[in-house]
Amino acid sequence: MARVVVDVMLKPEILDPQGQAVQRALPRLGYEGITEVRQGKRFELEVAEPVDDAALARVREMADALLANTVIEDYTVRVEEPDPAQAAA
Amino acid sequence: MTAHPEASGLGRIGVVTFPGSLDDGDARRAVRLAGGEPVALWHRDADLRGVDAVILPGGFSYGDYLRCGAIARFSPVMGKVSEAAREGLPVLGICNGFQILCESHLLPGALTRNDHLHFVCRDQRLRIENAATAWTADYVPGEAITVPLKNGEGGYIADEATLDALEAEGRVVARYLGGNPNGSRRDIAGVTNEAGNVVGLMPHPEHAVESLTGPTTDGLGFFTSVLKKLVTA
Numbered sequence: 001m002a003r004v005v006v007d008v009m010l011k012p013e014i015l016d017p018q019g020q021a022v023q024r025a026l027p028r029l030g031y032e033g034i035t036e037v038r039q040g041k042r043f044e045l046e047v048a049e050p051v052d053d054a055a056l057a058r059v060r061e062m063a064d065a066l067l068a069n070t071v072i073e074d075y076t077v078r079v080e081e082p083d084p085a086q087a088a089a
Numbered sequence: 090m091t092a093h094p095e096a097s098g099l100g101r102i103g104v105v106t107f108p109g110s111l112d113d114g115d116a117r118r119a120v121r122l123a124g125g126e127p128v129a130l131w132h133r134d135a136d137l138r139g140v141d142a143v144i145l146p147g148g149f150s151y152g153d154y155l156r157c158g159a160i161a162r163f164s165p166v167m168g169k170v171s172e173a174a175r176e177g178l179p180v181l182g183i184c185n186g187f188q189i190l191c192e193s194h195l196l197p198g199a200l201t202r203n204d205h206l207h208f209v210c211r212d213q214r215l216r217i218e219n220a221a222t223a224w225t226a227d228y229v230p231g232e233a234i235t236v237p238l239k240n241g242e243g244g245y246i247a248d249e250a251t252l253d254a255l256e257a258e259g260r261v262v263a264r265y266l267g268g269n270p271n272g273s274r275r276d277i278a279g280v281t282n283e284a285g286n287v288v289g290l291m292p293h294p295e296h297a298v299e300s301l302t303g304p305t306t307d308g309l310g311f312f313t314s315v316l317k318k319l320v321t322a
Contacts, residue, residue, distance in 0.1 A: 010201075014246060015272070017204050066163070069156055069192065071199045072246060 002051040003080040004059050008068045009040035043067050044080075051079050099126040100319040102312075103140035105170070107132040107161050111148035112183065112295060119295040120144070123312035132164040141319045142179035142223070143170050145186025147239075147293060157200065157242050158188035171195060179223035179315050180287045184240055187279070187289030196280055196289045197255065198247030203240065204272025212304040213238035213292050214266035215278050219259050222285040223318050227310040234307035236297040238270055243291040245273035245280070255280055262288055 010016050016038050023037035068075040102120045106113045117127035128140050151160035174180045182190040190196045214235050217228040262279035269276050279290035294308025
């Protein structure tokens with residue numbers, strides 16, 4: 001079993017008022033020097049089959065159809081390698 | 090179209106209820122007050138019961154999970170609504186219904202979090218820009234109306250080329266007057282498809298159909314417009 005991660009972010013030209021609110025909150029907590037925050041979504045898909053090119057193509061289909069709204073969002077797909085320390089445990 | 094066995098002679102307007110819809114009751118009431126016959130449709134329905142038009146009401150379908158309207162788009166009834174809309178069935182999406190129409194790609198653009206991040210609930214002045222759609226023919230172009238507005242994710246967004254095309258083709262149906270309540274590009278409150286049968290609107294005409302409960306009766310025109318169109322069709 002493998003994990004495929006889909007990260008969804010608003011396109012750069014789309015205003016992100018939530019990210020802006022987070023960015024404005026940081027100095028109030030004493031964290032200076034953060035000039036911009038953009039907020040997105042992360043999906044972790046546990047895939048039963050081996051993750052080959054066909055499986056990744058299917059994940060991209062899912063992202064296009066449901067996980068992201070490509071009118072306003074971009075996404076990236078990547079395979080997350082299992083942590084060897086955890087796998088051994 | 091052949092007569093449906095349940096046809097009564099009145100315009101039959103389906104109102105879809107999704108899990109989390111709020112304004113389906115008011116939408117059915119508005120249809121009745123406008124002189125039509127409201128038909129309750131359920132999100133799992135696999136046919137449209139022969140209705141002459143469909144309203145997708147406001148609310149929070151499927152809890153707004155993922156994105157507003159993103160899950161509702163894949164409900165069985167929406168498959169039929171999309172098919173029929175492409176063949177010319179009049180469809181009006183109000184608030185969450187507008188979000189569903191954008192997620193379904195029946196209308197261009199998307200609706201995003203209000204730029205000020207607050208939920209807005211107020212009576213809102215609008216200007217009707219396009220009085221030629223199936224849902225706005227009873228208005229006069231340029232007419233100002235006041236209906237309730239209530240949304241957290243009502244900011245209408247599309248890329249500049251799409252916005253320019255919407256303006257050039259007269260597909261902006263209504264615009265906000267007296268201040269932009271949610272950061273919508275170019276003050277857009279509603280848009281239509283190329284054929285003018287599908288309209289999405291963020292404010293709520295169904296809450297302004299009688300003087301007892303609404304700020305005005307200005308919203309009634311959306312419902313009388315489509316009923317007149319059905320009679321003359």
